[in-house]
Amino acid sequence: MPINNAWLFLLLAGSGVASAESYMADMQDEIPAQQKAANLGYFQSRDLSKIPEGEFGDKVRKGYELFVNTQQLKGKYVGNQLNCTNCHLDAGSKAYAAPMWAAYLAYPSFRKKNNRVSNFAERIQGCFNFSMNGKAPAADSPELVAISAYSYWLLMGGLLDMFGMHDKAVPEMSDAALQQGGNADSFKLPGPLSDKVKLDGRGHMPGRAFAALEKPAHAPSLERGAKVYGEHCALCHGAEGQGTVMADVPVIPALWGPQSYNWGAGMHRVNTAATFIFENMPLGKAVQLNPQQAWDVAAYMNSRERPQDPRFIDDVATTAKQFHADDDGYYGKELDGNVIGSQAFPATTVE
Ligand code: HEC
Ligand code: HEC
Incomplete structure (x- = not known):
C-alpha cells in the first residue's frame, strides 16, 4: 500500500497528546466516536497468511482462532453465543468496528469502568x-496472551508493510510485554521504523473505535425502531433478536435475549450501537440506513431485555444509579410500566 501522507501525518502528529497525558484523554470509559476524515487510506493489517511458523506465530494464530471462534471457550469463559469478530468485524481488522490494531496502541489506558489504568x-x-457475558480468563492466561499477540501482530505487521518492509518479520515480544499494549513506556518500534513513525497520540489512530454519527433530528423512537428492525434486520437476526444457530454453531449473533451481550457491555448504549449499526449494518450494506433509522433501531434493540449487569448491587435502581447514571441507555428506565433490567436474564452462565 502506498504511504498515504495525510494518514501518516495523523500518526506522526496525533492530536498532540503525549502518551502520559493520554491517560487523561481516555478518562471516559466510552471511547469517543471519531470524526471520519474523507479520502484517508486506512491502516491495513498484514495478511494473515504471513503469520510465521514457530512458537510466536503459533500464539498469533491461536489468538486469531479464539477471536473468530470464541465459542470454543463457551461455558468456560463465554456465557453467550457471540464471537469477538461479531462486533470487531473482519477478525478485528475493520476500521470503525473497533479494530484491534488501533486498540493495541492505545493501552495501557485509564478506564473509568474499573477506575484504574488497564493494560x-x-x-x-x-x-x-x-x-461475552462470561468470566474472563486471567490476564496472563494463554488465551489472553494469544489474543494480545494477534492484536500486536496486526498492528506491527501493518506498520512494516506500510513502509515497504513486507519481508521483515514482526519482532517477537515476551508474554508479559504482549499483555501491556503499545502505550506502555517500554514499547519500542523496530529499528527501521523508529525514525519514521513517532508514537504520539497513540490512542488516536484513525479508524479506532467507531465513527462519529450525527445526532438524530428527532429523539429516537421505539415504534419507528421496531419498523426499521422488521424491514432491515429481522431477516437475519430473527423476529426476537435471537440470531441463528445451525448445527449447534451460531452463525448470526443474537442482539438481545439470554444469548446476547449483557447490560454492562458498551454495545448496550444507544449511541454506541447507533454508530456501529450506521457504519456496519445491515451486513454487506445492501441498504444504507439514514442516521435517524440507525438511532431508532439502536434504541429499539437496546430497550429489549438481555443478561443482567454482572456488577449488580441490591436492585436495578441502585445498579442504574451506580453504573448507568450518565450513559445513553435504557437500563433502569421505565417503559410501559415495566423497569428495564428487572426481567434480565442471568448475568453469566459460566462458573
Ligand atoms: C457485542 C459486541 C462486542 C463483542 C462480542 C466484543 N466486543 Fe470488544 N468492544 C465492543 C465495544 C462496543 C467496544 C468499545 C467500548 C466502549 O466504547 O465502551 C469494545 C472494545 C474493545 C477493546 C478496546 C478497543 C479500543 O479501541 O480501546 C478491545 C481490546 C476489545 N473490545 C476486545 C474484544 C475481544 C478480545 C472480544 C472477544 C473476547 C470482544 N472484544 C468482544 C463490543 C464487543
Ligand atoms: C444479511 C444479514 C444481516 C442483516 C440484514 C443485519 N445483520 Fe447485523 N449482523 C449480521 C452478522 C452475520 C453479524 C456478525 C458479523 C460477523 O461476525 O462478521 C452481525 C452483527 C451485528 C451486531 C453486533 C453483534 C451483536 O450480536 O450484537 C449488531 C448490533 C447488529 N448486527 C445489528 C443489526 C441491525 C440493527 C440490523 C438492521 C439494521 C442488522 N444487524 C442487519 C448479519 C446481518
Whole structure:
C-alpha cells in the first residue's frame, strides 16, 4: 500500500497528546466516536497468511482462532453465543468496528469502568465479562496472551508493510510485554521504523473505535425502531433478536435475549450501537440506513431485555444509579410500566 501522507501525518502528529497525558484523554470509559476524515487510506493489517511458523506465530494464530471462534471457550469463559469478530468485524481488522490494531496502541489506558489504568489484556477481560457475558480468563492466561499477540501482530505487521518492509518479520515480544499494549513506556518500534513513525497520540489512530454519527433530528423512537428492525434486520437476526444457530454453531449473533451481550457491555448504549449499526449494518450494506433509522433501531434493540449487569448491587435502581447514571441507555428506565433490567436474564452462565 502506498504511504498515504495525510494518514501518516495523523500518526506522526496525533492530536498532540503525549502518551502520559493520554491517560487523561481516555478518562471516559466510552471511547469517543471519531470524526471520519474523507479520502484517508486506512491502516491495513498484514495478511494473515504471513503469520510465521514457530512458537510466536503459533500464539498469533491461536489468538486469531479464539477471536473468530470464541465459542470454543463457551461455558468456560463465554456465557453467550457471540464471537469477538461479531462486533470487531473482519477478525478485528475493520476500521470503525473497533479494530484491534488501533486498540493495541492505545493501552495501557485509564478506564473509568474499573477506575484504574488497564493494560491491553485487562481491557480484553472487560469484553469477556460484559460483551461475552462470561468470566474472563486471567490476564496472563494463554488465551489472553494469544489474543494480545494477534492484536500486536496486526498492528506491527501493518506498520512494516506500510513502509515497504513486507519481508521483515514482526519482532517477537515476551508474554508479559504482549499483555501491556503499545502505550506502555517500554514499547519500542523496530529499528527501521523508529525514525519514521513517532508514537504520539497513540490512542488516536484513525479508524479506532467507531465513527462519529450525527445526532438524530428527532429523539429516537421505539415504534419507528421496531419498523426499521422488521424491514432491515429481522431477516437475519430473527423476529426476537435471537440470531441463528445451525448445527449447534451460531452463525448470526443474537442482539438481545439470554444469548446476547449483557447490560454492562458498551454495545448496550444507544449511541454506541447507533454508530456501529450506521457504519456496519445491515451486513454487506445492501441498504444504507439514514442516521435517524440507525438511532431508532439502536434504541429499539437496546430497550429489549438481555443478561443482567454482572456488577449488580441490591436492585436495578441502585445498579442504574451506580453504573448507568450518565450513559445513553435504557437500563433502569421505565417503559410501559415495566423497569428495564428487572426481567434480565442471568448475568453469566459460566462458573
Ligand atoms: C457485542 C459486541 C462486542 C463483542 C462480542 C466484543 N466486543 Fe470488544 N468492544 C465492543 C465495544 C462496543 C467496544 C468499545 C467500548 C466502549 O466504547 O465502551 C469494545 C472494545 C474493545 C477493546 C478496546 C478497543 C479500543 O479501541 O480501546 C478491545 C481490546 C476489545 N473490545 C476486545 C474484544 C475481544 C478480545 C472480544 C472477544 C473476547 C470482544 N472484544 C468482544 C463490543 C464487543
Ligand atoms: C444479511 C444479514 C444481516 C442483516 C440484514 C443485519 N445483520 Fe447485523 N449482523 C449480521 C452478522 C452475520 C453479524 C456478525 C458479523 C460477523 O461476525 O462478521 C452481525 C452483527 C451485528 C451486531 C453486533 C453483534 C451483536 O450480536 O450484537 C449488531 C448490533 C447488529 N448486527 C445489528 C443489526 C441491525 C440493527 C440490523 C438492521 C439494521 C442488522 N444487524 C442487519 C448479519 C446481518
